[in-house]
Amino acid sequence: MIFLSDFLNAEVVDVRQHRVGRVRDLVVVMTEPFPRVTGVILKGNRKVRSLDWSVVRSWDNKELSLKVDAGSLQPHSRADTELWLARQILDKQIVDMDGRRVVRVNDLQLSQVEGSMLVIGVDIGSRGLARRVGIEGLGRRVTAALGLDWPQKLISWEAVDPVKTDVSSVKLRIAHTKLAKLHPADIADIVNELSPDDRSAVFAALDDEKAADTLEEIDEPQMQASILERLDVERASDILEAMAPDEVADLLADMPRERAQQLLQKMEEDEAGDVEELLAYREDTAGGLMTTEYVAVLHTLTAAEAIERLRELEPDAESVYYVYVTDEEEHLLGVLSLRDLIVAKPETKIRDFMIKNVISVRLDAGPREVAEVTSKYNLLAVPVVDEHNRIHGIVTVDDVMERVMPARAGGRRRRIF
Amino acid sequence: MLLAVVGPGIITGNVDNDATGITGYALAGSQFGYELLWLLIVTAICLVAIQSMVARMGTVTGKGLSDLIRERFGIAPTLWVMIFLFFANAATTVAEFAGVGGAAQLLFGNIARYAAIPVAALLVWFLVLRGSFRVVERVLLLLTLVYLGYIVSAFLAHPKWSDVIHHTVVPTFHLTPPFILIFITIIGTTITPWMAFFQQSNVADKGLHPDDLKYERVDTVAGILMLNVVAFFIIVATGATIYAAHVTVNPSDPSAFSKIALALKPLAGQYAEQLFAIGLLNASLMAASVLPLSTTYAITEAFGLERGIDKSFREAPAFLTIYTATIVIGAGIAMFPGAPLVLITNLPNIINGMLLPLLLPLLILLANDKRIMGRYANSPLFNVFSGVVMVFLTAVTLAFLASIFFPGLFGGR
Numbered sequence: 001m002i003f004l005s006d007f008l009n010a011e012v013v014d015v016r017q018h019r020v021g022r023v024r025d026l027v028v029v030m031t032e033p034f035p036r037v038t039g040v041i042l043k044g045n046r047k048v049r050s051l052d053w054s055v056v057r058s059w060d061n062k063e064l065s066l067k068v069d070a071g072s073l074q075p076h077s078r079a080d081t082e083l084w085l086a087r088q089i090l091d092k093q094i095v096d097m098d099g100r101r102v103v104r105v106n107d108l109q110l111s112q113v114e115g116s117m118l119v120i121g122v123d124i125g126s127r128g129l130a131r132r133v134g135i136e137g138l139g140r141r142v143t144a145a146l147g148l149d150w151p152q153k154l155i156s157w158e159a160v161d162p163v164k165t166d167v168s169s170v171k172l173r174i175a176h177t178k179l180a181k182l183h184p185a186d187i188a189d190i191v192n193e194l195s196p197d198d199r200s201a202v203f204a205a206l207d208d209e210k211a212a213d214t215l216e217e218i219d220e221p222q223m224q225a226s227i228l229e230r231l232d233v234e235r236a237s238d239i240l241e242a243m244a245p246d247e248v249a250d251l252l253a254d255m256p257r258e259r260a261q262q263l264l265q266k267m268e269e270d271e272a273g274d275v276e277e278l279l280a281y282r283e284d285t286a287g288g289l290m291t292t293e294y295v296a297v298l299h300t301l302t303a304a305e306a307i308e309r310l311r312e313l314e315p316d317a318e319s320v321y322y323v324y325v326t327d328e329e330e331h332l333l334g335v336l337s338l339r340d341l342i343v344a345k346p347e348t349k350i351r352d353f354m355i356k357n358v359i360s361v362r363l364d365a366g367p368r369e370v371a372e373v374t375s376k377y378n379l380l381a382v383p384v385v386d387e388h389n390r391i392h393g394i395v396t397v398d399d400v401m402e403r404v405m406p407a408r409a410g411g412r413r414r415r416i417f
Numbered sequence: 418m419l420l421a422v423v424g425p426g427i428i429t430g431n432v433d434n435d436a437t438g439i440t441g442y443a444l445a446g447s448q449f450g451y452e453l454l455w456l457l458i459v460t461a462i463c464l465v466a467i468q469s470m471v472a473r474m475g476t477v478t479g480k481g482l483s484d485l486i487r488e489r490f491g492i493a494p495t496l497w498v499m500i501f502l503f504f505a506n507a508a509t510t511v512a513e514f515a516g517v518g519g520a521a522q523l524l525f526g527n528i529a530r531y532a533a534i535p536v537a538a539l540l541v542w543f544l545v546l547r548g549s550f551r552v553v554e555r556v557l558l559l560l561t562l563v564y565l566g567y568i569v570s571a572f573l574a575h576p577k578w579s580d581v582i583h584h585t586v587v588p589t590f591h592l593t594p595p596f597i598l599i600f601i602t603i604i605g606t607t608i609t610p611w612m613a614f615f616q617q618s619n620v621a622d623k624g625l626h627p628d629d630l631k632y633e634r635v636d637t638v639a640g641i642l643m644l645n646v647v648a649f650f651i652i653v654a655t656g657a658t659i660y661a662a663h664v665t666v667n668p669s670d671p672s673a674f675s676k677i678a679l680a681l682k683p684l685a686g687q688y689a690e691q692l693f694a695i696g697l698l699n700a701s702l703m704a705a706s707v708l709p710l711s712t713t714y715a716i717t718e719a720f721g722l723e724r725g726i727d728k729s730f731r732e733a734p735a736f737l738t739i740y741t742a743t744i745v746i747g748a749g750i751a752m753f754p755g756a757p758l759v760l761i762t763n764l765p766n767i768i769n770g771m772l773l774p775l776l777l778p779l780l781i782l783l784a785n786d787k788r789i790m791g792r793y794a795n796s797p798l799f800n801v802f803s804g805v806v807m808v809f810l811t812a813v814t815l816a817f818l819a820s821i822f823f824p825g826l827f828g829g830r
Binding site for chain 2: 086090091092094100101103104129132133204
């Protein structure tokens with residue numbers, strides 16, 4: 001990784017190895033999405049005070065070599081939107097959108113992309129501090145000797161917004177409380193870009209429902225698990241209770257067994273029971289894919305009674321595609337759409353107008369089979385039954401598609417860090 | 418208008434009359450009579466230079482001193498200043514809690530020390546964080562009226578006023594170790610780095626506008642004046658009583674406090690010790706609440722962490738941790754049975770002495786930076802003034818450090 005601090009104070013030598021000066025600062029122009037380095041400000045040279053980045057040939061270990069000789073150096077071309085990194089960004093206060101102080105800019109991460117040097121991230125961690133005072137190597141050896149991990153703490157440049165009028169502070173584009181008003185999918189996108197600490201801070205600011213929805217939107221099970229692990233058990237189990245049982249089961253499957261067990265115990269009994277049932281199925285079967293949130297009504301009810309029952313259940317939008325009809329032992333007898341229920345005469349028994357020939361899959365069916373069934377019959381969800389035709393859950397079309405087509409077109413932007 | 422602005426300077430000045438300050442002046446008066454009075458004028462001038470600079474910077478930039486140091490000089494100088502500041506302030510906090518213990522000892526007997534220190538630590542922690550700091554501040558400030566006792570006492574002791582005036586205007590200096598030690602102690606306890614940090618944070622927190630600068634200057638000078646008037650009368654009172662009666666006070670003697678208390682006898686008679694103890698207790702408590710707070714503000718500013726006494730632990734974990742740790746360390750060390758009192762009162766001076774020459778050039782550079790200060794940067798005249806102060810203080814502290822590490826330097830002891 002390249003950092004601004006690697007350049008600051010570096011010796012600058014020209015093509016004939018003559019000393020030109022030292023680096024005082026790097027100049028960037030504000031290009032989107034990442035600022036591009038355009039010039040170098042020098043110190044220790046009375047004649048040449050700056051040079052264009054285009055004449056830099058290479059750099060390593062505190063030395064910057066130029067392509068040209070010192071005599072032909074021109075000052076860098078100035079631009080209105082230019083920013084001096086060391087003077088205007090480094091060490092400045094970072095505040096979030098609520099004006100809460102977060103930390104200072106300890107260092108800036110640069111990256112060479114197609115011949116340009118771009119500022120891609122802001123270092124906010126202790127490693128950045130150590131690097132600036134020249135003891136990062138020492139710290140790394142010490143932490144390694146102690147068997148500890150010493151992670152870089154970086155946030156993407158996209159998440160910050162240097163306020164030009166007041167160069168003393170750098171604003172984070174994300175505010176914890178304003179976040180709560182966004183759609184969970186958008187929050188998930190932002191959370192993807194944050195450091196683990198920031199992620200848990202964001203989750204701490206959301207209510208249980210929102211947190212649950214956001215967690216469901218995050219694609220990577222490891223990330224979901226790591227977010228939950230950083231929350232305290234009470235709070236984590238509250239969020240889990242608000243999530244769909246199948247999502248919870250997937251998530252817990254990716255966690256250390258002990259922690260998962262702990263979370264299950266803290267959850268309400270009903271919810272925990274559903275999840276445990278799901279956890280028992282292999283992940284690559286319909287049983288592992290399904291959710292236990294579905295709507296089933298007894299075949300003896302009338303249309304009016306069935307609608308009344310739906311009102312009592314208040315099902316989530318996702319699970320109300322179909323209303324399944326069962327007997328007292330949960331044998332799957334038929335299926336109804338909401339439309340069927342509403343247009344039927346209120347006093348008609350539902351077994352008289354339900355579709356008896358229900359398409360279903362077995363618990364041990366593979367994802368591909370489930371996908372084929374749903375697409376062949378154009379279903380939004382397919383019920384999952386055991387060998388006695390008892391219903392255990394449903395697999396929704398998005399859950400199965402996610403499984404068989406992991407690389408969705410237009411998927412999430414890759415994270416840098 | 419003036420009243421709205423006034424505060425930071427007066428509070429800083431009064432807090433500076435802390436346990437080490439009071440003891441220092443009292444020792445000066447009881448050992449050398451009025452001979453060191455002139456030094457108060459020198460320290461007042463130095464303080465005006467430094468404190469008016471930080472007050473101006475706080476008003477113009479709305480930022481603390483640590484903020485500016487980090488933003489202008491980067492991480493390495495900041496780190497050094499913070500390390501020294503933390504240890505200097507922690508050591509001073511120890512001295513303040515030792516002052517609480519000493520006062521309790523005078524008031525209630527020897528054992529009281531071990532009850533008083535933890536109670537004071539809890540009280541300070543709780544009142545500042547969970548009570549209202551502004552109210553606490555006012556009450557403590559009001560209690561500084563106890564110092565009026567020294568003024569009354571000084572008059573009642575009928576000092577020879579011609580001598581007093583003579584020594585105030587004409588400097589006296591002896592090249593003897595005890596004199597040099599007390600000379601340096603007075604400078605060390607009066608001119609401290611934490612004052613600069615504290616007043617600037619306080620001014621910045623108040624959100625003053627550059628238009629308020631003239632009031633802020635009044636505030637600063639008033640604070641320093643109050644500080645020095647009290648110091649002046651402590652020296653006169655002790656000089657007219659203890660020194661005049663040829664009582665020798667040895668700072669390392671456990672009964673030093675009760676001897677110093679004799680200075681209040683003309684006013685309080687047999688209750689002199691009690692009155693002295695109340696003053697010492699108040700001074701110690703005020704400083705023990707302000708010093709950890711100032712340390713915490715400075716460090717969180719330097720690293721850009723969320724801060725404020727009204728923040729919850731979740732909002733500002735670092736702030737509360739550092740604040741609590743400073744108090745626990747301060748009170749904990751002061752509790753130690755048989756804690757070496759001389760070292761405790763001298764250690765802050767040593768570390769402050771090392772920090773001051775490091776800090777003053779940074780201060781002057783900042784106050785001269787047009788990009789930070791705009792048209793409120795130092796004038797050339799002020800630069801000469803502050804430059805002289807800097808050279809003087811640096812020389813004194815270097816001499817002091819030399820005397821610590823090479824005890825034989827000024828004639829041995």
